Amino acid sequence: MIYDVFVAPFADMIEAPDFLMQVLWEGLVSGILYALIALGFVLIYRSSRIFNFAQGIMVVFAALTLVGLHAAGLPAWIAVAATLVVMFVLAVTVERVVLRPLVGQPDIILFMATIGITLFLIGFGEIIFGGENKVMITEELGIPTGDFVFEPFGGLLILQQLDVTVVIVAALLVCALLAFLNFTRMGRAIRALGDDHQAALSVGISLQTIWVLVWFIAGIIALVTGIAWGARAGVSFALEVIAYKALPVLMLGGLESITGAIVGGLMIGVLEKVFEIYWGQPLLGGNTETWFAFVLALIVLLFRPQGLFGERIIERV
Amino acid sequence: QELYAPNLAYRTGPFAATGIPLMNGQADYFTLLNERDGGIGGVKINFDECETGYSTEQGVECYEKTKARAIVTQPWSTGITLQVLPKTNVDEIPILAPGYGFSPMADGRVFQWAFNIPSSYWDGASMILNYIEQEDGDLEGKKVAFLHLDHPFGKEPLPFMEAKAEEKGFELLPIPVGLKEMQNQSAQWLQIRRERPDYVVMWGWGAMNAGAITEAVKTRYPMENFYGVWWASHDADLNLVGEDGAGYKAISWSYPNLEAPLIADLKEHVIDAGLSQTNEEEMQGVFYNRGLVISMILAEGIRAAQEEFGEAEITPTQLRWGLENLEITDARLEELGMTGMVPPFSTSCADHTGHSGGWMLEWDGEQFQKVSDHLMPETEVISALEKQAAQEYADSNAPWPVNEECNVGG
Amino acid sequence: MLDASETQAETLLEVNNIEVIYNHVILVLKGVSLSVKEGGITALLGGNGAGKTTTLKAISNLLHSERGEVTKGSILYRGERVQHLDPAALVKKGVIQVMEGRHCFGHLTVEENLRTGAYTRRDGKGAIEADLDMVYTYFPRLKERRRSQAGYTSGGEQQMCAIGRALMSRPETILLDEPSMGLAPQLVEQIFEIVRAVNEGEGVSFLLAEQNTNVALRYAHAGYILENGRVVMEGTAQALRENDDVKEFYLGVSDEGRRSFRNVRSYRRRKRWLS
Amino acid sequence: MKDTEGYVTADGRQIGGVLMEMRNITLRFGGVVAINGISFDIREGEIRAIIGPNGAGKSSMLNIISGFYTPSEGEVLYRGERRPAMKPYEVARMGVARTFQNIALFEGMTVLDNVMTGRLTHMHAGTLSQALWFGRARDEEMENREKVERVIDFLEIQNIRKTPVGRLPYGLKKRVELARALAAEPSLLLLDEPMAGMNVEEKEDMSRFILDVNDEFGTTICLIEHDMGVVMDLSDRVVVMDYGRKIGDGVPDEVRRSQDVIDAYLGVPH
Amino acid sequence: MLYRTAGQFKTSYQADQALFPVRQDAILLGVILIFAWVVLPMTASEFAFQTMLIPVLIYALAAMGLNILTGYAGQLSLGTGAFMGVGAYACYKMVTLMPWMNPVVAILLAGVFSAGVGVAFGIPSLRIKGFYLAIATLAAQFFLVWLFEKWAWLYNYNASGAIQVPNLDMFGLWVSGPQAASVTQYYLVLGVVTLMTLLCINLTRGNLGRTWKATRDMDIAAELIGINLMKSKLTAFAISSYVVGVAGAMYVFMWKGAAEPNVFDIPLSFQVLFIAIIGGLGSILGNFLGAILIVGLPVALNLLPNALGIPISSATVEHLNVMIVGALIIFFLIIEPHGLARLWALIREKLIVWPFPY
Numbered sequence A: 001m002i003y004d005v006f007v008a009p010f011a012d013m014i015e016a017p018d019f020l021m022q023v024l025w026e027g028l029v030s031g032i033l034y035a036l037i038a039l040g041f042v043l044i045y046r047s048s049r050i051f052n053f054a055q056g057i058m059v060v061f062a063a064l065t066l067v068g069l070h071a072a073g074l075p076a077w078i079a080v081a082a083t084l085v086v087m088f089v090l091a092v093t094v095e096r097v098v099l100r101p102l103v104g105q106p107d108i109i110l111f112m113a114t115i116g117i118t119l120f121l122i123g124f125g126e127i128i129f130g131g132e133n134k135v136m137i138t139e140e141l142g143i144p145t146g147d148f149v150f151e152p153f154g155g156l157l158i159l160q161q162l163d164v165t166v167v168i169v170a171a172l173l174v175c176a177l178l179a180f181l182n183f184t185r186m187g188r189a190i191r192a193l194g195d196d197h198q199a200a201l202s203v204g205i206s207l208q209t210i211w212v213l214v215w216f217i218a219g220i221i222a223l224v225t226g227i228a229w230g231a232r233a234g235v236s237f238a239l240e241v242i243a244y245k246a247l248p249v250l251m252l253g254g255l256e257s258i259t260g261a262i263v264g265g266l267m268i269g270v271l272e273k274v275f276e277i278y279w280g281q282p283l284l285g286g287n288t289e290t291w292f293a294f295v296l297a298l299i300v301l302l303f304r305p306q307g308l309f310g311e312r313i314i315e316r317v
Numbered sequence B: 001q002e003l004y005a006p007n008l009a010y011r012t013g014p015f016a017a018t019g020i021p022l023m024n025g026q027a028d029y030f031t032l033l034n035e036r037d038g039g040i041g042g043v044k045i046n047f048d049e050c051e052t053g054y055s056t057e058q059g060v061e062c063y064e065k066t067k068a069r070a071i072v073t074q075p076w077s078t079g080i081t082l083q084v085l086p087k088t089n090v091d092e093i094p095i096l097a098p099g100y101g102f103s104p105m106a107d108g109r110v111f112q113w114a115f116n117i118p119s120s121y122w123d124g125a126s127m128i129l130n131y132i133e134q135e136d137g138d139l140e141g142k143k144v145a146f147l148h149l150d151h152p153f154g155k156e157p158l159p160f161m162e163a164k165a166e167e168k169g170f171e172l173l174p175i176p177v178g179l180k181e182m183q184n185q186s187a188q189w190l191q192i193r194r195e196r197p198d199y200v201v202m203w204g205w206g207a208m209n210a211g212a213i214t215e216a217v218k219t220r221y222p223m224e225n226f227y228g229v230w231w232a233s234h235d236a237d238l239n240l241v242g243e244d245g246a247g248y249k250a251i252s253w254s255y256p257n258l259e260a261p262l263i264a265d266l267k268e269h270v271i272d273a274g275l276s277q278t279n280e281e282e283m284q285g286v287f288y289n290r291g292l293v294i295s296m297i298l299a300e301g302i303r304a305a306q307e308e309f310g311e312a313e314i315t316p317t318q319l320r321w322g323l324e325n326l327e328i329t330d331a332r333l334e335e336l337g338m339t340g341m342v343p344p345f346s347t348s349c350a351d352h353t354g355h356s357g358g359w360m361l362e363w364d365g366e367q368f369q370k371v372s373d374h375l376m377p378e379t380e381v382i383s384a385l386e387k388q389a390a391q392e393y394a395d396s397n398a399p400w401p402v403n404e405e406c407n408v409g410g
Numbered sequence C: 001m002l003d004a005s006e007t008q009a010e011t012l013l014e015v016n017n018i019e020v021i022y023n024h025v026i027l028v029l030k031g032v033s034l035s036v037k038e039g040g041i042t043a044l045l046g047g048n049g050a051g052k053t054t055t056l057k058a059i060s061n062l063l064h065s066e067r068g069e070v071t072k073g074s075i076l077y078r079g080e081r082v083q084h085l086d087p088a089a090l091v092k093k094g095v096i097q098v099m100e101g102r103h104c105f106g107h108l109t110v111e112e113n114l115r116t117g118a119y120t121r122r123d124g125k126g127a128i129e130a131d132l133d134m135v136y137t138y139f140p141r142l143k144e145r146r147r148s149q150a151g152y153t154s155g156g157e158q159q160m161c162a163i164g165r166a167l168m169s170r171p172e173t174i175l176l177d178e179p180s181m182g183l184a185p186q187l188v189e190q191i192f193e194i195v196r197a198v199n200e201g202e203g204v205s206f207l208l209a210e211q212n213t214n215v216a217l218r219y220a221h222a223g224y225i226l227e228n229g230r231v232v233m234e235g236t237a238q239a240l241r242e243n244d245d246v247k248e249f250y251l252g253v254s255d256e257g258r259r260s261f262r263n264v265r266s267y268r269r270r271k272r273w274l275s
Numbered sequence D: 001m002k003d004t005e006g007y008v009t010a011d012g013r014q015i016g017g018v019l020m021e022m023r024n025i026t027l028r029f030g031g032v033v034a035i036n037g038i039s040f041d042i043r044e045g046e047i048r049a050i051i052g053p054n055g056a057g058k059s060s061m062l063n064i065i066s067g068f069y070t071p072s073e074g075e076v077l078y079r080g081e082r083r084p085a086m087k088p089y090e091v092a093r094m095g096v097a098r099t100f101q102n103i104a105l106f107e108g109m110t111v112l113d114n115v116m117t118g119r120l121t122h123m124h125a126g127t128l129s130q131a132l133w134f135g136r137a138r139d140e141e142m143e144n145r146e147k148v149e150r151v152i153d154f155l156e157i158q159n160i161r162k163t164p165v166g167r168l169p170y171g172l173k174k175r176v177e178l179a180r181a182l183a184a185e186p187s188l189l190l191l192d193e194p195m196a197g198m199n200v201e202e203k204e205d206m207s208r209f210i211l212d213v214n215d216e217f218g219t220t221i222c223l224i225e226h227d228m229g230v231v232m233d234l235s236d237r238v239v240v241m242d243y244g245r246k247i248g249d250g251v252p253d254e255v256r257r258s259q260d261v262i263d264a265y266l267g268v269p270h
Numbered sequence E: 001m002l003y004r005t006a007g008q009f010k011t012s013y014q015a016d017q018a019l020f021p022v023r024q025d026a027i028l029l030g031v032i033l034i035f036a037w038v039v040l041p042m043t044a045s046e047f048a049f050q051t052m053l054i055p056v057l058i059y060a061l062a063a064m065g066l067n068i069l070t071g072y073a074g075q076l077s078l079g080t081g082a083f084m085g086v087g088a089y090a091c092y093k094m095v096t097l098m099p100w101m102n103p104v105v106a107i108l109l110a111g112v113f114s115a116g117v118g119v120a121f122g123i124p125s126l127r128i129k130g131f132y133l134a135i136a137t138l139a140a141q142f143f144l145v146w147l148f149e150k151w152a153w154l155y156n157y158n159a160s161g162a163i164q165v166p167n168l169d170m171f172g173l174w175v176s177g178p179q180a181a182s183v184t185q186y187y188l189v190l191g192v193v194t195l196m197t198l199l200c201i202n203l204t205r206g207n208l209g210r211t212w213k214a215t216r217d218m219d220i221a222a223e224l225i226g227i228n229l230m231k232s233k234l235t236a237f238a239i240s241s242y243v244v245g246v247a248g249a250m251y252v253f254m255w256k257g258a259a260e261p262n263v264f265d266i267p268l269s270f271q272v273l274f275i276a277i278i279g280g281l282g283s284i285l286g287n288f289l290g291a292i293l294i295v296g297l298p299v300a301l302n303l304l305p306n307a308l309g310i311p312i313s314s315a316t317v318e319h320l321n322v323m324i325v326g327a328l329i330i331f332f333l334i335i336e337p338h339g340l341a342r343l344w345a346l347i348r349e350k351l352i353v354w355p356f357p358y
């Protein structure tokens, strides 16, 4: 028993290093994809303390719109532009219809409202796009689909070019976001809004503008995520469940932190894969990925209640 | 004047992709009967759908809503089937669950009201194993990975597979895929890569199949050693990988015969009349055609009952008789214009499945091709297992009414 | 500002007979009218719950997020109706509110807090830096604490931060809600001195809600007394200071001079002008 | 004043022995030294004021007394004995009640319920009894309700009993907070700027309440206040803090004349 | 002035703390009880029992449990579904291991197990707050559902992995399993729910209720006035999970008849959370209002096109359904973020001053 838990897995790792590398790479790639969803969450949370549950469905919605527009005859890149317009309209609508009337309500109410948005988008999306699984227009967008094959330690390591692209794009996106939040006036206003609506209003920060902006950026992130996930697994509403994976990522990294989303995403992606392969499958009957991330996040939170990179919770009287 | 045969359809939710072609096929068949023949035996069939989204909860609601008038219930998910199974004893409505549900339902003595015609999952598993042995020789010492949805449906064939593994001496490696992992199966496929099984048998559904097939291509698993159940033979899933998926096989008890007179009739009376939701591409797929076969089974049941009882407006109980006395021979199939779309089979009071057997289909890069002759499951072994499981079910749900008259024939 | 010029000054802000209702049922302001002269300091006095804060929020349009609404009357700024502007637009017009109870951005540093004050400004980095220096000269303590998160500064520091933040927007009119609350006496004087300096030096007009009547009337030019959602008295600061009722109830002086808090032996029943 | 005898105030009240003594308290937050080696005591029955400029560490001192902060150095003695590290609720159960600088009422509850929470430390009925609303729970509820009503009458907030506190104006909230603290029948009452944001009239009312509590129940009071009039009139002894250090301690008159205090805090002689 | 409260003076504290200080409320309640206990069971169809009456009661109970935790004690939980599952599985194991056990006793005991599990997952709440706490409950949610799937002992090694409710009788009447009549099950559910509601009302208006609310509104201040936060939070978790567990046991035993593990997955948690929030956090009445709305809405929407004779396909109806439910959630939140219960209170306030506007 003790041997199975503490020795055998490591022995396995050393025995087949190429396989371990493959596991790490797969973990890394899923981690990046989780992180991308988490990024959208973080941005919105920062600016409004809204825990935007709809981020997951926005991913699906963006991807479906893209594929749908392309199917309707638009060239790939025009379809991307048109999708961005759709995401902008969505941001404006959400702000007008949902956020504006709910300004200043408790967090949980807004959280609920985003679940309302999620349901609405699911229904709306299915009416428009139908429920069939669709193929992402990977090639049309010029995303490479081949693979790189390496033979480290005489073994086999396969890297999908698609995954490599995703990793690069995600890295660029994160840098851009970090710069935006920390070095711009808007960035500061976004952080201020998260602290105190009323005060932000009183100094002339316009909630409307910032919220539309933030939801639009979240929409862009959703599109990128949608393309990346869609290219791997096809586009359908079943994708929506991956949104749940973003939750532990957020908690682990800290709700307000971009860095946290990335580090949390990678940690969870890699560790859950390693745990599943070396412990979960042999010892626990597999499928531990459903809960591992949550338990990991929980354990980390016990030591750091605001997550690894979250803002310290101010407790004063 | 009509017969109400509602369908608990799922054109929404995570499994909609697979549901839609099936539902379209089912609906079109009845539309055809209504349009071309004026229904069955002179009565039109009301084939309304009640949407479940594959959710058990909504399925039960649909069942409750429709059961007052319905002559049959078609629950369309193993979860819903399990839930309504005990209720039908009280409500006396036949459940028609073609090719899904609970394999022991084959035992008509215990499950008087439930039918999984023409093949059960255990049949399917058995045919796959037989085919492998027939093609590649003995399974002894081989390793078979059983990749399945972690859900009642996916676990359904496990008892049979376990029994077989013991008997034939191969190593069975069950690999569950959680409902939330369907689209992200890299862990499962890493495991497959590590374990290097000789065969992968997949009990997948909905988005899981597409996920598995793409991962298989990615990890370079030899496609010709990859087998799926009939619900994993959806053309759209394979279209995702196209050429790379060539060699993938799935067992099936139905097959599209585009030359069949039925198809021509459909085009004429249904499609061109604008009464269908399907499209050209979908019509050629395995699932749409399976939908047709499923409706045919129901229609034949109704017809049999009408003939037996001499009434056009049959009751649910009469329909049960009809479904228990199906006689789908090659000749009958020809009359129906469905030659080659389903193997011939017959049911009885004791045998609610019919054990039609099926064909192995293979993806050639563009579509599924029949690559085998008519395959048959090991009916003996299976029915013994079925009897035992059915009895266990009845015992744990006592008092459970049993149809003792069925003992004849066995 | 001289008293003489005050009477001629233009009316900057005019509130006409407004009614405010919270939550659709709680009527808080029952017809409040007041006007603020350009370049003046106008005090809004009154007991707890009189409706001072509500009046200020009605003007700056911050009621909405508290489920309050102005149901009657009008608010004019420079003769233009401003009721339906959003708060940001009002800030652009030069009206900014310092909210009661500080409301600093807890996770931002003091300096970042000040900088958000300049959010609506478009006059370049240099001007903003200059104003930052100005604020630091007014509030040296803020300079010391400028790298701390505002959430961890003391009450007084937060008050300074909030006022400083408002100054950073280069406003024309500041609505100041209870600036003296929780401040050390020395600081109260200081803040009012700053208010006066800003008023005189930069020509900013103030509408000031205060409980500390004593100080407020020393610095203000005109005042309104609010009770129970109604204006019960108005006049120049001078006149108010000399009114007997104001002396008795708001300044705590009687004929013998300041009363000791220890010697008030009976609970006082508040005298109401109305209702 | 290390004696246990106490002293007699100018207006003739007898003050008892030392109730709480702070010895060499230092409190640091990261690099910030909020309190730097301060010692003082609070005697039974007296009204003790803490004054000092903003950010001097007054509230932090109250937080130490009520157990919310643990001092980095130094110790707190309660009735002459060293008080071990305690959770805030344990301190409260010892009879220390307080109000807060930034009002900390339970916004979602009515005034009555808020004040009733003050009596939690006196109620012990079990869950079952409460669920059934029978026996002990019910009797306790009635007894305590009566006590609470007395506090409510005393503070003249009868007419807002059933109002949710979120809707109250600032001044009334302060009063409700006082009511909640009083309902606990504490032996030591800590008041953090109880009169901030009030006008003279209301301050007079509040002063009366404080004096009466002290008088009638002999409750020891430690208060922080910026209104010098109030402090000088009400308190028996005053501690003056300035950026974490103690710069004065004594009777009001003494403090008021100290040059250090004038420089650091008062600005002008009061 | 239909709704007069003036003139109803209270002469004792006891009277003032009676459950319904205003006479009209008591009358209204009486009418509702008569409806629930007499009129509805006599008139309802099988369909109504199965799709409205029984689920409304069970969901309301689950929401009440959640409301104690989230609405009263302020601890956000997204794991209600799993705790319901614990109740259901516990009940299933009890009645299959001890077939002689009275089903009602089994249902009430099942709650004890979920209370235990609830407390275990509540322990992190001592350190973790707000949305971060949601993670602890989500961990419970996903871990428990996984366990329901993997731990075959829980479902008696059934091939399908689902639990199947056996036929159980009480005093010669079938109360669960396919043989049970809906009316019987309805009365049983109604009885349990009525009892639980009464207990919950008492708990929430008493001392414990105030402790919870204080913890919710401002936990630091609560601790400083003498509340042991650990005790307060853990009792909330325990009692909440107990109620939720009982609701879960009834969900399977009195309504569904069978359940696979993923029935208890996160959509169920959300469903219950919707009810609690739309109904009104921190309100007992709200749970019932919320349940009627959330359970009734899809049923009504499904019946509507038929009733109007509009020919749309069932799939479109379902899509529209999801869309409309989503939109209505937003709509109700905007109308009154504090839920239907508050809306009702507001109407009452208006009625009190009626016919004057304020």
Ligand SMILES: Nc1ncnc2c1ncn2[C@@H]1O[C@H](COP(=O)(O)OP(=O)(O)OP(=O)(O)O)[C@@H](O)[C@H]1O
Binding pocket: C022, C023, C026, C028, C046, C047, C048, C049, C050, C051, C052, C053, C054, C055, C066, C100, C211, D166, D167, D168, D169, D170, D171, D172, D197
């Ligand atoms: N959000 C709200 N909902 C309901 N009632 C409110 C709300 N805010 C304020 N009130 C009510 O409005 C009245 C006036 O409050 P307001 O805050 O304007 O008074 P104030 O004069 O500023 O008092 P203070 O000096 O105590 O700050 C009070 O009676 C209060 O109960």
Ligand SMILES: Nc1ncnc2c1ncn2[C@@H]1O[C@H](COP(=O)(O)OP(=O)(O)OP(=O)(O)O)[C@@H](O)[C@H]1O
Binding pocket: A315, A316, C152, C153, C154, C155, C156, C157, C182, D029, D032, D033, D034, D052, D053, D054, D055, D056, D057, D058, D059, D060, D061, D101
């Ligand atoms: N939890 C904390 N973390 C970091 N710094 C703190 C914390 N609490 C207080 N401080 C710092 O300690 C110093 C003293 O704060 P404190 O609140 O005790 O001041 P105060 O004397 O009460 O001032 P005021 O009269 O303005 O309320 C301040 O500079 C404050 O920033």
Ligand SMILES: [Mg+2]
Binding pocket: C052, C053, C054, C100, C177, C178, D170
């Ligand atoms: Mg105010």
Ligand SMILES: [Mg+2]
Binding pocket: C154, C155, D058, D059, D060, D101
């Ligand atoms: Mg302080």
